Amino acid sequence: MQRLNIEAVAAGGVAVEIDGVGKRYQGVEAVRAISLSIVPGEFVSLLGPSGCGKTTTLRMIAGLEVPDSGTIRIGGAVVNSTPPWSRGIGMVFQSYALFPHMTVFENIAFGLKMRGEPAQNIKTAVDEAMALVHLSELPDRLPSQLSGGQRQRVALARALVIKPRVLLLDEPLGALDRKLREQMQVELKLIQRQAGVTTVLVTHDQEEALTLSDRIVVMSSGEIVQIGSPSDIYNRPANQFVADFVGMSNLMRARTSSADGDRVSVSFPNGRSYVTKAEGNLAHPSDVDVFVRPESVKLAPNAGSPSGKLSGTVEHIVYAGASTYAHVSVGLAKPVVASLSQKPQDSNAIRIGDELSLDWDETDALLMPALEAGARRTS
Ligand SMILES: Nc1ncnc2c1ncn2[C@@H]1O[C@H](COP(=O)(O)OP(=O)(O)O)[C@@H](O)[C@H]1O
Ligand SMILES: [Mg+2]
Known part of the structure; x- marks a missing residue:
C-alpha cells in the first residue's frame, strides 16, 4: 500500500476544494456540478433530505466514487485519480464497520499496521x-x-489515529438513540476541535448540523x-426550501405593491397589509412569501380594533417540552405558528379561542420571491 507523506502536503489556505463536481448514475443526476x-x-x-446527493459528494471526496x-x-x-488510501482521509459511517473479531485496540491499530508502522509507534x-475518545479503559x-x-x-x-488531513x-450518529446522539454530538465537536482536523459531516438532521x-x-x-x-x-435562509427544512418557519403568501424608495407595501389575501423594507432583489409588484420564525411572532390580546400585522384566533396549543407553540388562524392558507414563553399553569396564559394580534419586527422577517406552482422542490 502506498504510504501517505503528510509532511509533504502543502500547508495551503484550502483543505478541500470541490470545483464543478458532478456525478450521474444510470439516469439519476445524483450531484450537479457543485463547488465548495x-x-x-x-x-x-x-445537510439535506434523503437522496439529495450528500453521500455521493462525500464518497467522491473519499475517492470511493x-x-x-x-x-x-x-x-x-x-x-481525482488518487486512490482512497492515498488521499489522507479518515472515514466514519453510520454502520460501525468494526472488525468483530478484533479488540478495541486492534481495531484502532489496523490502519497503522497496514502502513507498516513500528509496534512502539502504533502503541503510542x-x-x-x-484517550481522545475516552476509551482508555477498554x-x-x-x-x-x-x-x-x-x-x-x-x-x-x-479514523483519527492515522492523522488524516480530512x-x-x-451520518455517524444516525443509529444512536436521541439522548446518546445529543451527548455524542457535543463529544464529537470537542474531539474534532482537539484534533484540529478538517471535517465534513453528512447529515439529514438539521439540529445536528446547527450544533x-x-x-x-x-x-x-x-x-x-x-x-x-x-x-x-x-x-437568513436563501429560499423557502431552506426555511422549511431548517427549523420551524411561517411562510405566508402575499403580494407587494410598487416600492416607494426602499419601502414597500405587503398585502395579504385576507385584506391586511403593512409597509416594510424592500429587499433589493425583488421586483414590484410581485408575489412573495413572508418568512418569520415562530419565536419572532409577538402576540398581544386583541383589544377592540385589530393592531399588529395580522390578527386571529388561537386554534391549537402544542406543548413540545422546552417550547410551547400557538397555532393562530389568521384567515390565510395556514395558521401562523408562534412560540410562547408561558408555562401551562400560568394564569394569564394564552388559551385556545383567544383573539390575538400578531406582529413582528421588520428585521425578523424576509420577503422571498414566490415559487412558481410546481417549482417547489420535493426531493
Ligand atoms: N450506486 C448508485 N447507483 C444508482 N443510484 C445511486 C447510487 N448511489 C446513489 N444513487 C442515487 O443518487 C441520488 C443521491 O444519493 P445519495 O448521495 O446517497 O443521497 P443522500 O446521501 O443525500 O441520501 C439518489 O437518487 C440515489 O438513489
Ligand atoms: Mg446518505
Whole structure:
C-alpha cells in the first residue's frame, strides 16, 4: 500500500476544494456540478433530505466514487485519480464497520499496521487516540461487548489515529438513540476541535448540523442551495426550501405593491397589509412569501380594533417540552405558528379561542420571491 507523506502536503489556505463536481448514475443526476471550498480545521456539514446527493459528494471526496465532471483538490493537490488510501482521509459511517473479531485496540491499530508502522509507534498513537475518545479503559473489549456509542467512538478513533488531513463522517450518529446522539454530538465537536482536523459531516438532521458546524452546506436534488454559518442558515435562509427544512418557519403568501424608495407595501389575501423594507432583489409588484420564525411572532390580546400585522384566533396549543407553540388562524392558507414563553399553569396564559394580534419586527422577517406552482422542490 502506498504510504501517505503528510509532511509533504502543502500547508495551503484550502483543505478541500470541490470545483464543478458532478456525478450521474444510470439516469439519476445524483450531484450537479457543485463547488465548495473548505478551510483547514473547519467543520462543514452537508445537510439535506434523503437522496439529495450528500453521500455521493462525500464518497467522491473519499475517492470511493469517481466524478463525471469537475476537480477535487485536497491540500491543494488534484486527487481525482488518487486512490482512497492515498488521499489522507479518515472515514466514519453510520454502520460501525468494526472488525468483530478484533479488540478495541486492534481495531484502532489496523490502519497503522497496514502502513507498516513500528509496534512502539502504533502503541503510542493508539493509546493517544483511545484517550481522545475516552476509551482508555477498554482496550481489550470486542465490539460485541460495547454499546452503540462506544462502538462509534472506536470507529472515530480508528479514523483519527492515522492523522488524516480530512475526516469524513456519513451520518455517524444516525443509529444512536436521541439522548446518546445529543451527548455524542457535543463529544464529537470537542474531539474534532482537539484534533484540529478538517471535517465534513453528512447529515439529514438539521439540529445536528446547527450544533456541530462552522458552516452548513444545504443541498437539494443534487445542488447546493445555500452555504453559510448556522446562524446565516437559520436566520437568513436563501429560499423557502431552506426555511422549511431548517427549523420551524411561517411562510405566508402575499403580494407587494410598487416600492416607494426602499419601502414597500405587503398585502395579504385576507385584506391586511403593512409597509416594510424592500429587499433589493425583488421586483414590484410581485408575489412573495413572508418568512418569520415562530419565536419572532409577538402576540398581544386583541383589544377592540385589530393592531399588529395580522390578527386571529388561537386554534391549537402544542406543548413540545422546552417550547410551547400557538397555532393562530389568521384567515390565510395556514395558521401562523408562534412560540410562547408561558408555562401551562400560568394564569394569564394564552388559551385556545383567544383573539390575538400578531406582529413582528421588520428585521425578523424576509420577503422571498414566490415559487412558481410546481417549482417547489420535493426531493
Ligand atoms: N450506486 C448508485 N447507483 C444508482 N443510484 C445511486 C447510487 N448511489 C446513489 N444513487 C442515487 O443518487 C441520488 C443521491 O444519493 P445519495 O448521495 O446517497 O443521497 P443522500 O446521501 O443525500 O441520501 C439518489 O437518487 C440515489 O438513489
Ligand atoms: Mg446518505
